[in-house]
Amino acid sequence: MPAFINNDFVDSKNALLHISDLSIQRGYAIFDFFRTVNGKPLFMEDHLDRFYHSAEKMFLQIDKNREELIFIIRTLIEKSEITEAGIRMMLTGGYSPDGYNITQSNLVITCNPVRISSEEEFEKGIKIITYKYQRTLPHIKSIDYQMAVWLQSLLKEKKAADVLYYNQDSITEFPRSNVFIVTKKGILVTPEENILMGVTRKKILSLAPTIMPVEERNITPDELLNASEVFLTSTTKKIMPVTVIGDKVIGNQAPGDYTRKLYRAFLDAEQLS
Amino acid sequence: MPAFINNDFVDSKNALLHISDLSIQRGYAIFDFFRTVNGKPLFMEDHLDRFYHSAEKMFLQIDKNREELIFIIRTLIEKSEITEAGIRMMLTGGYSPDGYNITQSNLVITCNPVRISSEEEFEKGIKIITYKYQRTLPHIKSIDYQMAVWLQSLLKEKKAADVLYYNQDSITEFPRSNVFIVTKKGILVTPEENILMGVTRKKILSLAPTIMPVEERNITPDELLNASEVFLTSTTKKIMPVTVIGDKVIGNQAPGDYTRKLYRAFLDAEQLS
Numbered sequence: 001m002p003a004f005i006n007n008d009f010v011d012s013k014n015a016l017l018h019i020s021d022l023s024i025q026r027g028y029a030i031f032d033f034f035r036t037v038n039g040k041p042l043f044m045e046d047h048l049d050r051f052y053h054s055a056e057k058m059f060l061q062i063d064k065n066r067e068e069l070i071f072i073i074r075t076l077i078e079k080s081e082i083t084e085a086g087i088r089m090m091l092t093g094g095y096s097p098d099g100y101n102i103t104q105s106n107l108v109i110t111c112n113p114v115r116i117s118s119e120e121e122f123e124k125g126i127k128i129i130t131y132k133y134q135r136t137l138p139h140i141k142s143i144d145y146q147m148a149v150w151l152q153s154l155l156k157e158k159k160a161a162d163v164l165y166y167n168q169d170s171i172t173e174f175p176r177s178n179v180f181i182v183t184k185k186g187i188l189v190t191p192e193e194n195i196l197m198g199v200t201r202k203k204i205l206s207l208a209p210t211i212m213p214v215e216e217r218n219i220t221p222d223e224l225l226n227a228s229e230v231f232l233t234s235t236t237k238k239i240m241p242v243t244v245i246g247d248k249v250i251g252n253q254a255p256g257d258y259t260r261k262l263y264r265a266f267l268d269a270e271q272l273s
Numbered sequence: 274m275p276a277f278i279n280n281d282f283v284d285s286k287n288a289l290l291h292i293s294d295l296s297i298q299r300g301y302a303i304f305d306f307f308r309t310v311n312g313k314p315l316f317m318e319d320h321l322d323r324f325y326h327s328a329e330k331m332f333l334q335i336d337k338n339r340e341e342l343i344f345i346i347r348t349l350i351e352k353s354e355i356t357e358a359g360i361r362m363m364l365t366g367g368y369s370p371d372g373y374n375i376t377q378s379n380l381v382i383t384c385n386p387v388r389i390s391s392e393e394e395f396e397k398g399i400k401i402i403t404y405k406y407q408r409t410l411p412h413i414k415s416i417d418y419q420m421a422v423w424l425q426s427l428l429k430e431k432k433a434a435d436v437l438y439y440n441q442d443s444i445t446e447f448p449r450s451n452v453f454i455v456t457k458k459g460i461l462v463t464p465e466e467n468i469l470m471g472v473t474r475k476k477i478l479s480l481a482p483t484i485m486p487v488e489e490r491n492i493t494p495d496e497l498l499n500a501s502e503v504f505l506t507s508t509t510k511k512i513m514p515v516t517v518i519g520d521k522v523i524g525n526q527a528p529g530d531y532t533r534k535l536y537r538a539f540l541d542a543e544q545l546s
Contacts, residue, residue, distance in 0.1 A: 003292075013291075015291065016289040016290065016291055016292070017289065017290060017292060017297060018286075018288065018289055019276075019285075019288045019363070019381055021297070022422065023296065023297045023300070024290060024294070024296045024363075024416070025418075026416055026419070026421070026422050027296070027301075027302075027415075027417055027418060028300075028419055028423075029297070029300075058423065059423070090292070090297075092297075093422060100418075100421075100422065100425075101422070101425060102422065102425070108292055110292070133409070136406070136409075136419055136420050137419065137420075142300075142419060143297070143298065143299055143300040144300055144419050145300060145301065145373075146300055146301055146410065146415060146417050147409050147410075148299070149295065149301045149373065149374070149375065150301075150331065150332070150410065152332075152374060152375070
């Protein structure tokens with residue numbers, strides 16, 4: 001597969017970084033990730049917006065303008081010859097002489113086959129658990145996934161597919177997905193604070209008002225457990241129903257009616273984009 | 274300078290990792306760091322203990338036993354031909370096919386010249402600021418320094434040399450150092466919860482009882498500001514007096530008597546080890 005590092009297209013097996021890079025030394029880097037549908041980037045502008053936003057908030061400079069990044073991305077997609085690809089743009093703190101302070105960033109862009117959740121998986125839904133944890137700089141899409149990776153062994157033990165974080169005020173997000181609930185009154189609710197602003201989340205929020213009322217606000221763990229429907233949203237999972245939380249069954253352990261309507265609306269939007 | 278990756282001694286400029294490594298993808302890695310005095314590793318056994326401990330807690334396997342690691346370290350020190358070196362042992366989540374789950378770790382050990390704080394710097398002391406933040410898995414020496422690197426611009430703005438974290442219960446630690454205070458009654462106090470157990474901290478705690486009473490317990494930010502002496506401890510800074518916190522002067526803005534006694538005791542212990 002093709003990749004791009006700083007100024008060069010390389011084979012991805014030669015995509016290497018020196019160990020002095022701040023991602024390796026101090027876990028300091030940002031990224032963004034989107035996919036192609038029939039070879040066409042999906043919601044790329046939103047992902048580029050967020051990539052530049054994350055870079056700015058982390059004091060990192062992208063030495064390519066938007067047009068240059070788009071050219072690189074399109075070239076990678078073309079070279080890869082895959083129609084359903086995942087594009088990962090990454091920007092690190094750079095090769096730091098003292099292993100601590102930010103220097104000239106390294107830019108890495110990869111293009112690989114990506115596994116998208118199927119309609120069969122949507123029908124099954126997933127079991128999740130909850131865990132008290134708040135990401136450090138939640139609005140930034142950084143590589144700060146230490147807790148997420150560390151929790152994998154707990155997920156295996158609990159036979160759960162994912163973990164939903166909560167803090168003292170609200171449930172917040174999954175490591176790689178946003179959360180939505182449908183209340184017993186048929187209102188779609190999603191947290192709005194201390195989360196990463198997901199691009200799929202944004203699309204759902206723009207599609208939902210024709211289907212149901214929408215609220216962005218805190219959700220207590222108790223309200224979550226008493227929701228009539230729960231689902232998560234992400235680039236690779238689109239909409240994924242949550243049918244079990246811990247040992248509590250949600251709804252009738254199958255995708256709810258509203259979740260189904262939103263899923264259909266999203267699939268349509270995906271084709272039209 | 275020489276380096277070691279997995280099974281090979283290499284020149285450090287060839288110490289590269291593929292971008293699929295979990296340190297680069299997800300900030301998932303541990304490390305430890307110690308130095309040599311006259312070519313002899315200082316407190317190496319303590320650092321090896323902690324390295325194995327961090328690995329176990331992070332579900333990472335070190336495929337070398339202690340004797341093998343010591344052999345590699347001694348070889349690096351010899352090859353480097355430097356007498357005052359910093360040894361960094363690092364263990365990552367490995368080259369992860371899905372960019373998320375732990376696989377066979379990559380082990381990287383480097384040996385480089387290291388800058389140790391001088392007695393002149395001790396005499397001057399430093400200005401610090403405080404910041405509310407709690408590291409995610411504090412007992413593990415991981416590469417989770419996103420907040421620390423991110424705060425560098427604030428430190429420059431405030432003309433401060435370092436930042437002391439606190440949580441709702443206590444001051445805790447600096448990004449790379451432990452904190453001690455001397456109360457007005459002449460008691461040495463250091464936090465014991467939600468911190469990394471520093472090796473220099475441990476040495477100070479073993480040397481202090483012949484000099485003064487010692488307590489390990491929570492310290493409120495208010496108690497910190499009213500301490501008669503404050504200092505930090507780390508491998509490269511040994512003991513460094515804190516003379517200003519924000520805009521509050523500590524003591525008479527110079528190393529205190531107890532700090533000075535502990536510093537002398539530590540310098541002696543360093544030579545004897």
